[in-house]
Amino acid sequence: MSLQASTHCPVSQRLSQLRDAMSALQLDAYIVTNNDPHSSEYSADHWLARRWITGFTGSAGDAVITPDGGGLWTDGRYYIQAEEQLQGSGLPLFKARLAETPSIPEWLAQTLPANSRVGVDGRTISYAFYQQLQTAFADKAIDIVLEHDLIGGIWHDRPVRPTTPVFNHPLQYAGQTTAQKLAQIRQYMTSDQVDDLLISTLDDVMWTLNIRGGDTPYCPISEGYLLINAQTATLFIDLQKLPEDVQSKLEAQGVSCQPYEHISDVLGKLDAGHHFRSCASHSDARLICSLPDGLTVTHQRSYVTDMKASKNDTELENMEETLRLDGIAMVKFMTWLEQQVPGGDVTELSAEQQLQHFRALAPTYLGDSFRTIAGFAEHGAKMHYAADEDSNKPVDESNFFLVDSGGQYLGGTTDITRTFSFGTLSQQQRIDYTLVLKAVIRLSQARFLKGSTGSNLDVLARGVLWQQGIDYKCGTGHGVGMCLNVHEGPQNFSQSPTEVELKPNMVITNEPGVYREGEYGVRIENIMKVVKIEQNEFGDFYGFDTITLAPIATHPLEPALLDASERQWLNDYHAKVFDALEGDLTPQERDWLQRATAAV
Structure with a gap:
């Protein structure tokens, strides 16, 4: 054969x-x-x-x-x-x-x-x-x-490896120069007595060098390695991806460039006795197995992964403005949905396309941050559903419509989920929706001692559903990149044990859900930042500030299930959303937002 x-x-x-x-x-x-x-x-x-x-x-x-x-x-x-x-x-x-x-x-x-x-x-x-x-x-x-x-x-018609050029990510968004980042990395290397550091995680390479790429539709990354020692830093990349202005800027920051495939030869010539470090979970087995004898080899999470997890002040300022722009797009989308669904003019695919159109109105928009999950009725129970021409459902007033989406902007990456209803719901549907919102609010309101991890706090959201005999088979939240991967470690909310502490200026999603197979899914998702709350004789206490700005549907709620503090949180959040967005909307959109954020 x-x-x-x-x-x-x-x-x-x-x-x-x-x-x-x-x-x-x-x-x-x-x-x-x-x-x-x-x-x-x-x-x-x-x-x-x-x-x-x-x-x-x-x-x-x-x-x-x-x-x-x-x-x-x-x-x-x-x-x-x-x-x-x-x-x-x-x-x-x-x-x-x-x-x-x-x-x-x-x-x-x-x-x-x-x-x-x-x-x-x-x-x-x-x-x-x-x-x-x-x-x-x-x-x-x-x-x-x-x-x-x-x-x-x-696979004879296998797609070729991409050749999309990389581009500079301006300092006005990055907040630190590549030279500054390399200096900090070398301080860590000196402290750990590391001679040669291989950075192979692509978003770590991009972030360190203040460049972005286009190898995939959703993540602005490019295949490359960064090898750092005390004197040199070398980017290994397909040189046809490297425009002259990008290479010149890298060289000015102390970074030389070599062809991607040279990495194996260069590693093969490392001096015996050197301490070499890489990240075992992001370095391929064939490359690491080919390292020369005589090296002291250790594998730990990249320094850069932790460096970029807590955004610098410039990054955080840009991310918050980006989430405001994303919120404007979401309000335009929500207004459009409310107008169009009753007439039978909306499908899962047309909703996805319309949302992308509204995001593209922002001048800093680059593309989606992942394939939009637009799942009506039973499709919403598939946590990572993606509509196609065969599965594309019309959206009507008979069930929930779950939309999980995000954008890549020069100023940041977004990820938001809202669940919509345009008609009459069953009592069980209203309860499920309200339980998800209660879980979101409970985690949003958390105060926690310095040193706490996402696995310590995951139960705050999940426990609301556990009390009713409900669970969801995924984590509750993940870090988000700065014009990079929409799922960014090392922080997360999960039942899996982790030693990663939640620290100020980290950003993390909050997205519990209920998924009833064959019926519907409910998810509400916001991005939060970790903030300092207070310091007292018991230690330093942190909390969360929700920085996503978009209304949460109140029509599906069962109000009797919300206590006074939950109502207050929702009303305060909606007042914040209205104040942040209303000045950039049409009169019609502003009127819709005013109704959508009315106090409950």
């Missing part, structure tokens, strides 16, 4: 051709991911091998293919979607992050006999995942083969 496969051939045929390629190399299993060599959340289309081989289009998940089976692992955001899209593939769904579900390394170790061979394109798994495989396989002496890109051999 030929090893050439078209994008349009059935998944079963692609899997058959992959299994033929595995047999030729005597591989007992092959791991397929959507990862680029930097383990980015959103990879360029060239790297979406798991999507191509399985037909599952979700952003998270990995596949294992064996000669007679395998499976797909993904998390709770995608369980419903994955079940649907895997039909006919012969691949079962493994519900990742559930206690009863083995991880990929565990499943392979349990399933394969001793001395088996597991293949993977080593560029597409992180070194951290490679270490997990090594640990799981040790007792059975299972070999890990990193050098074969089998998908490349059968």
Whole structure:
């Protein structure tokens, strides 16, 4: 059988051709991911091998293919979607992050006999995942083969790696020069006695160098590595992506540039005895496994990840103004929805397009920060649903319409969810909507001691729903980038334990939800910043200030479920929204906003 496969051939045929390629190399299993060599959340289309081989289009998940089976692992955001899209593939769904579900390394170790061979394109798994495989396989002496890109051999019309140019991110938005950031990084390196630091996380590279790229539709990043030592800093990037003005500015800040593919050769010549550091979760296994002997190698989260997590004053000022601009777009969108839905003129796709149009009115708008989730009725229960021509539902007055969206602006990245209703709701729907708002408010009102983490506070929101026997299979919030990734670590709200402290000037989303499969979904999402509240004999206390500016629908509420403090929070928030936005709206939009933010 030929090893050439078209994008349009059935998944079963692609899997058959992959299994033929595995047999030729005597591989007992092959791991397929959507990862680029930097383990980015959103990879360029060239790297979406798991999507191509399985037909599952979700952003998270990995596949294992064996000669007679395998499976797909993904998390709770995608369980419903994955079940649907895997039909006919012969691949079962493994519900990742559930206690009863083995991880990929565990499943392979349990399933394969001793001395088996597991293949993977080593560029597409992180070194951290490679270490997990090594640990799981040790007792059975299972070999890990990193050098074969089998998908490349059968995906003949695979998209090429992107060549979109990078551009400078002006100091008026960045707040610090690249030279200043490098000086701070070198201070950390000196303190930890690190000689050579590899930064491979793409948003960390972009942030440090005050540049942005266009490798993906949603994240302004570009594939590249940054190698720093005491004297030099070198960017490894496809040089055709590097305009002269960007390269000149980098060189003026002390950064030289080399072709992307030279990184392996340069690392191979590092001096024996040097202390080399990288981030194991964002450095590809094949690159790290090729490091020369004699280095002292450590793997820790990049210094830059923590540096950029707490926004500097300029970044935070720009993010707040960006959220105001985004709020104006949202009000225009909400006004449009209220006018158009009763006439039957709105679909999931047309709503998505209209919202993008309103955002594009801002001069600093670059594009969406992720694919809009516009889910009417049962589609809203799929946490990461994306409408297409086949699934596109009309939006009417019979059910909830959940819209989760965001924009990339020069001044920041936005992420907001609102759930709309234009008709009569059931009592259960009103209760679910009100419980979600109560969860949002409870977390928004939190005061917490310095040193607290997102996992300490997650239960404040989730607990409101737990009291009613309801849960949601995802985290409650995530950090947000500065004209960068919409999901930015290290801070988050989650049940998973973390040691990352919440610190002033961090920004983080607050987005609990209720998802009733086959019926509807409810989610409300704001971005908050961490602020200092007070210092007393018990310590330093922090809290949150909500910086998203857009109305929260009050029509679906069951008012009796809100206590006085919750009503006050909602009314105060709506007064803040009206004051911030009303001066930039048409008279009609202003009248709508006044009604939407009326006190409850």
